[in-house]
Amino acid sequence: MNYSRQRELILKTVKESKSHPTAQEIYEFVKGKSPNISLGTVYRDLNFLAEAGVIRRIDVGDKQIHFDGDILEHCHFVCLDCGRIHDIERKDFCRDENKNLIAKGFVPLRKDVIIYGQCPLCNKKEKEN
Amino acid sequence: MNYSRQRELILKTVKESKSHPTAQEIYEFVKGKSPNISLGTVYRDLNFLAEAGVIRRIDVGDKQIHFDGDILEHCHFVCLDCGRIHDIERKDFCRDENKNLIAKGFVPLRKDVIIYGQCPLCNKKEKEN
DNA sequence: CGATAATCAGTAATGATTACTATTTTGTGG
DNA sequence: CCACAAAATAGTAATCATTACTGATTATCG
Numbered sequence: 001m002n003y004s005r006q007r008e009l010i011l012k013t014v015k016e017s018k019s020h021p022t023a024q025e026i027y028e029f030v031k032g033k034s035p036n037i038s039l040g041t042v043y044r045d046l047n048f049l050a051e052a053g054v055i056r057r058i059d060v061g062d063k064q065i066h067f068d069g070d071i072l073e074h075c076h077f078v079c080l081d082c083g084r085i086h087d088i089e090r091k092d093f094c095r096d097e098n099k100n101l102i103a104k105g106f107v108p109l110r111k112d113v114i115i116y117g118q119c120p121l122c123n124k125k126e127k128e129n
Numbered sequence: 130m131n132y133s134r135q136r137e138l139i140l141k142t143v144k145e146s147k148s149h150p151t152a153q154e155i156y157e158f159v160k161g162k163s164p165n166i167s168l169g170t171v172y173r174d175l176n177f178l179a180e181a182g183v184i185r186r187i188d189v190g191d192k193q194i195h196f197d198g199d200i201l202e203h204c205h206f207v208c209l210d211c212g213r214i215h216d217i218e219r220k221d222f223c224r225d226e227n228k229n230l231i232a233k234g235f236v237p238l239r240k241d242v243i244i245y246g247q248c249p250l251c252n253k254k255e256k257e258n
Numbered sequence: 259c260g261a262t263a264a265t266c267a268g269t270a271a272t273g274a275t276t277a278c279t280a281t282t283t284t285g286t287g288g
Numbered sequence: 289c290c291a292c293a294a295a296a297t298a299g300t301a302a303t304c305a306t307t308a309c310t311g312a313t314t315a316t317c318g
Contacts, residue, residue: 004284004296023275038298043275045296060243061188063306064274073240079248081255086248105249111202114189114241119208119215120234126210133265133315152306167267172306174265192275193305 009034010045014055015069020076020085022064060085077106138163139174143184144198149205149214151193189214206235 003011009030014021021029027042046067049055058066060078066085075088088101098108118126132140138159143150150158156171175196178184187195189207195214204217217230227237247255 006297036298038300040276040278040299041297047276057190058241058243059188059190061186061194065190075242075244077244077246077248079251080245081247081251084248088242088244101244105252106244107247107252108244109246111245112187112241112243113204113217114187115204115206115217115230115235115237116209116240117206117238118210118236119206119213122208122210123234123236135266165267167269169268169307169309170266176307 006030006034006037006041007045007048009037010042011049011054011069014046014049014067017069020058020066020068022066024064026067058085077101077108080109135159135163135166135170136174136177138166139171140178140183140198143175143178143196146198149187149195149197151195153193155196187214206230206237209238 002008010026013026013030017026017029019025023039023043023046026046027037027039030037030042046055050057050067053071056068056071058068058076060066060076062078062083070087073090075090077086077088078084079086086106091100101108131137139155142155142159146155146158148154152168152172152175155175156166156168159166159171175184179186179196182200185197185200187197187205189195189205191207191212199216202219204219206215206217207213208215215235220229230237
């Protein structure tokens with residue numbers, strides 16, 4: 001039991017892209033291969049795939065959600081000038097963090113680390129039921 | 130030269146809050162002290178203060194921007210059940226990361242690290258001009 | 259005071275995302 | 289091969305946080 005034709009196309013597009021595209025950008029690309037695809041379908045399928053864990057959502061605070069086909073652990077560097085999202089390897093981030101980045105020409109200014117999961121209160125509640 | 134009365138009130142509200150409130154929540158709170166304040170003013174002043182670096186924006190992907198009066202380096206833990214944003218100390222995050230968190234009852238599932246700054250290309254361009 | 263700039267309230271506009279509905283596609287069991 | 293139920297889709301309308309705009313108000317500083 002595989003994904004539908006459209007969903008497969010959207011998945012392939014995200015997986016093959018290196019640019020962390022938005023839903024709109026993915027829509028514009030897949031329209032070339034499946035001209036009457038709808039934007040709603042792109043959103044629905046992207047959410048489906050993200051929920052299934054085969055792609056990853058990236059929220060960098062530029063009003064649009066970006067998508068990443070690489071679900072292996074890595075960080076992102078967002079350029080405040082051009083807006084591009086660069087992939088950062090784990091080893092270039094933790095321990096002497098900025099050193100490696102700066103050596104590659106990046107100028108890090110600010111960092112956001114967000115962990116998602118279940119908080120102690122909700123975990124306790126769940127265990128009790 | 131200080132901030133205006135409204136701006137001061139909004140700053141104080143964010144600084145004294147521990148709950149990482151949204152613009153709407155801040156608006157509702159300050160309305161109690163300055164009843165005819167406008168939502169637009171709250172947004173404008175929050176953006177002004179964030180731009181000035183005295184408060185911090187947090188984008189956790191729940192459609193609303195949250196604000197944090199604590200600008201010292203720390204991470205955030207977002208509960209996928211209740212949506213609450215918990216502060217995480219730096220030392221509880223890096224090195225044996227999850228160990229400390231789990232010991233406190235957190236169940237970490239996913240982590241997003243985003244670094245903001247200038248990318249090598251834009252830095253090069255800037256230097257050339 | 260008085261001119262000038264900053265700030266504001268209130269409301270309208272924006273734009274990414276989601277919801278909805280009628281139609282089409284798909285898969286399954288006979 | 290076919291009928292039929294479930295899933296997916298196109299196209300459009302609705303949502304809703306945020307921003308833009310406008311005319312009025314307030315602060316600043318000579």
